[in-house]
Amino acid sequence: ARSAQQLAEYGRRHVTHGISRISSLVIERASGSWVYTVDGKKYLDFTTGIGVVSTGHCHPKVVKAVQEQAANLHHAQVNVAFHKPMLDLIGKLKPIMPSPELDSFFFANSGSEAVEAAIKVARYATKKQNVIVFQGSFHGRTIGAMSLTTSKTIYKTGFGPLMSGVHVAPFPYCLKCPAHYAAPDVYSIANCCNNSIDQVELVLKQQTAPQDTAAILIEPVLGEGGYVPPPNDFFKKLRDLCDRNNILLIADEVQSGFGRTGKMFAIEHYGVVPDIQVMAKGIASGFPLSAIVSKKELMDLQLPGSMGGTYTGNAVACAAAKATIEVFEEENIIDNVNERSTQIFSLLKSKLPSLIPSSMSVDIRGLGLMIGIEFINAPSGFVNAVMKEALEKHQLLLLTTSIYECIRLVPPLNISAEEAEDGVNRFLKAVESVAA
Ligand code: PMP
Numbered sequence: 001a002r003s004a005q006q007l008a009e010y011g012r013r014h015v016t017h018g019i020s021r022i023s024s025l026v027i028e029r030a031s032g033s034w035v036y037t038v039d040g041k042k043y044l045d046f047t048t049g050i051g052v053v054s055t056g057h058c059h060p061k062v063v064k065a066v067q068e069q070a071a072n073l074h075h076a077q078v079n080v081a082f083h084k085p086m087l088d089l090i091g092k093l094k095p096i097m098p099s100p101e102l103d104s105f106f107f108a109n110s111g112s113e114a115v116e117a118a119i120k121v122a123r124y125a126t127k128k129q130n131v132i133v134f135q136g137s138f139h140g141r142t143i144g145a146m147s148l149t150t151s152k153t154i155y156k157t158g159f160g161p162l163m164s165g166v167h168v169a170p171f172p173y174c175l176k177c178p179a180h181y182a183a184p185d186v187y188s189i190a191n192c193c194n195n196s197i198d199q200v201e202l203v204l205k206q207q208t209a210p211q212d213t214a215a216i217l218i219e220p221v222l223g224e225g226g227y228v229p230p231p232n233d234f235f236k237k238l239r240d241l242c243d244r245n246n247i248l249l250i251a252d253e254v255q256s257g258f259g260r261t262g263k264m265f266a267i268e269h270y271g272v273v274p275d276i277q278v279m280a281k282g283i284a285s286g287f288p289l290s291a292i293v294s295k296k297e298l299m300d301l302q303l304p305g306s307m308g309g310t311y312t313g314n315a316v317a318c319a320a321a322k323a324t325i326e327v328f329e330e331e332n333i334i335d336n337v338n339e340r341s342t343q344i345f346s347l348l349k350s351k352l353p354s355l356i357p358s359s360m361s362v363d364i365r366g367l368g369l370m371i372g373i374e375f376i377n378a379p380s381g382f383v384n385a386v387m388k389e390a391l392e393k394h395q396l397l398l399l400t401t402s403i404y405e406c407i408r409l410v411p412p413l414n415i416s417a418e419e420a421e422d423g424v425n426r427f428l429k430a431v432e433s434v435a436a
Pocket of ligand 1 (some may be wrong): 050110111113115138139140219223224225252253254255256281401424
């Protein structure tokens with residue numbers, strides 16, 4: 001048998017160089033909050049495969065549902081027939097949508113595909129073309145979704161021409177707002193002076209007129225761009241702006257959805273209903289499934305045949321998603337998210353500032369278990385060193401963001417109090433040794 005090192009070498013030789021990877025671990029199995037490598041090492045997982053294994057790795061209920069489904073039906077192509085697992089899943093999804101009006105679904109396999117489906121729906125329904133996105137957003141890697149992505153140039157470099165009609169507004173990011181810098185005690189995220197909605201109005205005046213703008217696409221909490229929640233009143237203003245200008249509001253809940261922020265969908269924190277909601281990742285605890293949902297009247301404007309895909313809404317993935325939602329119900333997952341969130345925030349806020357040099361400061365932000373930790377004035381490479389130290393010395397898996405010197409914590413939503421504390425302590429130790 002090959003050693004772990006040989007297997008990693010084999011991977012480096014035969015898996016595309018185009019993927020960047022935070023480690024050379026070769027994972028063999030995983031359970032709950034832990035992953036196990038081929039050489040018998042055990043790591044605490046604060047990445048959950050980028051927010052995917054919401055119910056922890058291999059939750060027994062999800063495993064059982066998948067096994068049973070695999071024995072009954074793998075695939076029933078959507079252009080051929082309905083299939084029962086998808087209809088059962090819709091029954092579970094309907095009651096948890098941000099509004100009962102959102103009741104017409106299209107399923108796909110990945111977040112990128114679902115984002116593109118949402119853009120197609122918006123363009124066809126409004127008979128307009130342009131889309132406004134926000135700076136620092138990640139919406140996917142296919143050509144259309146990549147054109148809407150503004151979090152890192154590497155996603156697009158050399159791949160043009162891109163999809164046209166994309167216009168970029170600044171994301172309301174209080175930390176980077178001059179007034180916040182001047183008086184951080186006065187202007188917090190909850191009480192923002194930022195003129196961010198004016199910036200969107202300005203895009204409609206300077207870049208794309210309302211009569212050319214089909215949709216505004218936004219992550220309710222900026223994901224890869226640094227786990228930044230907008231100010232509390234931003235979404236109400238954005239909804240109003242969309243309504244006044246006949247523009248559709250598309251919420252990309254791919255990373256923030258399915259309980260991650262302490263409500264089923266992040267947009268619920270802001271009391272707003274989107275016209276189209278995009279979902280993926282946490283929906284099926286690790287199986288490839290994504291979806292968009294809108295009002296029936298909106299989805300029904302699509303011409304029959306204009307939407308589809310060989311594998312969309314795969315039966316086994318639908319069964320995994322149904323089981324995932326049942327786990328949420330049976331195990332009060334959302335309560336756990338809120339409790340662990342309070343626990344982790346208070347541990348970080350009480351312990352982290354004293355571990356870093358006085359020349360640096362730290363912004364600890366986010367919602368629920370979507371926790372961003374930005375080291376301000378940190379030397380370049382600081383968080384990469386923290387990530388490496390956490391991995392190699394403390395067996396903790398961490399992710400960075402596209403913002404320089406920012407770590408994101410993305411633990412399983414059913415992580416225990418002990419594991420949460422354990423993970424934070426491993427992280428703090430890594431910061432301490434890198435900062436020393
Ligand atoms: N939207 C958001 C907010 C995401 O975080 C991601 C993935 N990180 C995507 C879209 C794209 O999803 P996928 O990788 O499944 O195509």
